[in-house]
Amino acid sequence: MTLSIMVQGTASDVGKSVLVAGLCRIFAQDGHRTAPFKAQNMALNSWITRAGAEMGRAQVFQAEAAGIEPDVRMNPVLLKPTSDRKSQVIVMGQALCHMDAMDYHLYKPQLRERVGEVYRSLAADHDIIVIEGAGSPAEINLRDRDIVNMGMAEQANAPVLLVADIDKGGVFAAIYGTLALLRPGEKDRVKGVIINKFRGDLALLRPGIEQIEALTDVPVVGVMPWFDEPLEDEDGVALQGDKYRRGGGRELDIAVIQLPHIANFSDFNALAVQPDVRLRYVKRGESLGVPDLLIIPGSKNTLGDLAYLRDNGIDADIHRAHGQSVPILGICGGFQMLGRRVADGIESGIAETGGLGLLDCDTRFEPRKITTQVEAGARALPAGVFAAGGGMALTGYEIHMGQTTLGAGARPFATLTSQNGRACRQDDGAVNAAGDVAGSYIHGLFDSPLFTRALLDALRERRGLGKLDTPVAGWRERKELSFDALASQMRAHIDIPLLYRIMRRHAAKGEQA
Template identity: 45%
Template sequence: MVQGTTSDAGKSTLVAALARLLKRRGVKVAPFKPQNMALNSAVTANGGEIGRAQALQAMACGLEPHTDMNPVLLKPSSDTGAQVIIHGRAIGTMQALDYHSYKATAKQAVLDAFARLQRQYDCVLVEGAGSPAEINLRDNDIANMGFAEAVDCPVILIADIDRGGVFAHLVGTLELLAPSERARVAGFVINRFRGDLALLQSGLDWLEARTGLPVLGVLPYLHDLHLDAEDAIATGQRTGDTCLTVVVPVLPRISNHTDVDPLRLHPQVDLQFVAASDPLPPCDLVILPGSKNVRGDLEHMLANGWQEKLNRHLRYGGKLLGICGGLQMLGKSVADPLAIEGTAGKTPGFGYCDFTTELHAEKTLKNVKGLLRLNDAEVPFAGYEIHCGVSRGPDLASAAFMIDAQGEQRGDGVLSGDGQILATYVHGLFDEAAALEQLLIWAGSEPQALAAFDLAEHREAQLERLADTVQEHLDARWLDSLGAT
């Protein structure tokens, strides 16, 4: 089990790297995260929902994602409440204290899923959540040491030196563990190191002498490494030549922002995330992303003047794309009579499209494929749906996305009559190279100026690069013992 001294210490990437290394050696390996809290999720082959990082780790193993790889997923809808997903299915929304009491029940789901994976695979790589030293969360813990103790699993601790205080993080974490928990820590990994390793050596020697545990490796800072994010939003603007500028507002409950990763990685696209309170900079395309609390995020945008910002953007010929929750915001209203995502009620939408949305208790979870009909072209696309909303209205009869559902095609979303507004419930629509090209042309790129970009090829190259780095910098004997267990 890989546990971290902090969130974003590198747990997900280390598990992905180890998974790819074991796969190379012919080991049947699977990833596992007992409990995940994330708003970036994926739809599994068996029709459930898991964290995006576990879907990526499954790819590193050469597997289709499965709900057993992440049996408990929490999707925050407010500062104190979250939708609780067990074995890939939402069971309802709980406040933090209610879930704390529910964890004893959730633990059985975790243990059952882990047992199934153990029966199928030679090795299961487990990822912790946050830090094992979060004292207030120790009772009924199922995410870190509570799980490791329950299944008698060895643990390595990873810490991020780039944020500073790495020795305090590691020693402090050990000090806050129970004796039995400390006894199962097999060693440390230090992540994101920059500079001359000789300058770090005295600290490593002190750490090993102080704790009696080995430093299993020091991983270098990998510039321009990109893998699907669990939650963190990458910022920064393109500095080279671009043919298209895209702006995405960062909503308070933004979800599945990995949708725009192909745009952020495309060499000719300048993708900018902006706060809802910031001005809307000049751009070719605005993307309204998914949301875990559509009405709350919509009200936040309206309060920050986005109706006028978008009106002006469209008035000057800009394009507007809504994805999932973003689609719902483009209609006349979003109603939540059952309080699925917050308080019950109805919120006026931006009103650009003639349809209304109502949230239902049953969540749609589907992997989909079909044809994108845009720019007088017809190209294949593939993606997934994760939403509670059902939208109805005349504008939904005009759609650019035609989904192949058991041999029959059905339209999805809206394409406005003037061609400026496009909306869909489908996540991942930029992942396929042909669909990405047509969407960029629709947004304003010149076809002859576009470079090709394939996300699947890029992701595979990143996994290989990561695995090579970990193989070079982690203790070889420890890696060999891992493959032999």
């Protein structure tokens, strides 16, 4: 008998993804084969499975917390916004089409049965499934075609935990309002509330907890303190706060341009946890300064974001930084922007535009989307900061629709040796003659710890600093420590034995029915 529990929220960014990861870790620690599941994910942070299927990044780190390999069944539907009104629709890891919000809303009933089948297939292989909702179940305008909140809870016959973020303010109103807007049968599914991101004296919160339990007849099963260990964020909502604008006083300053359609900013988590790095995301109107490294990240709308750089004078800031000898690195869409021109606007509708002109290469978009896990070796370079990683092994993944051709003034950044487990030999990326501007299609580049430290130590050398004396854990090792810390904190502040009882009672009732 497979047990299940669903984590829904009073709003987006209340911490559902992290709490699901924590539950996956706890149940796995207790000896249960556990998997995460989210029927529909809207995010520009994605990942590629061993089979070349694309899925949401949140379910990837939740699977890692459970100690299992990510499986596209954990996220059967992924929406990747390309504008304020339109998204690419990815079903079971493959790009289906682009739809606007209304067309997708009308299409969702066709996905409902497919999502249910995928869930049952995943459940058959595991002891416990931890399901994540999206946004809020109180979005009453979307309820009739819902496939990810209460609609999914009904398909899975799962009990629900409601998460509310006290750091946003108005936590009791959010809990009460959400429950009040649910249908009677839906409210019956909600077996507990978790108040998340608490900072303060619990004794002062206790009277409010007692009142909200009396008003709603739903128990508060835990108050989770603020958790400040590094983990991955599901989407760009996290960039709206100050989480990525801290770390002043560290020796290396690395700036990332915050594009409107920034994709896979999880690429840079491995930099953020380095003890000598201050990682900051630079928005329109903020000073770029003279960082030790400037990164132009991936984008789901390369030409649209390139126009944004020009319209806001950020392109001039980038060229000014280049003139001040700041090394510049572009990842995926950022790599494409660094070239001379980008043609065929499949994503944005713009036919062709000039690039930033800092790399001697041209990109042409094609309908076929490349989604591969890759292994590679960084090329040996004669000069420049990027020469530090020459010959080192790289692992990551590619997600792009463009093919880039290098001119005489550029050389490849790396050589791919494997794509989705198949041996190959193929050039990747580009580096200019001076070795101070580079681009690559490889996401997860900095997850290769030896390459990352070699690059950072080269940046330190430019500043007249010595190498770090103490060994630094890579991002994968750092995440493992964070998963364990998260599980420990959740065990201390959430009634985990009660959650087991809730799952077992609900499953028993379902069998009797």
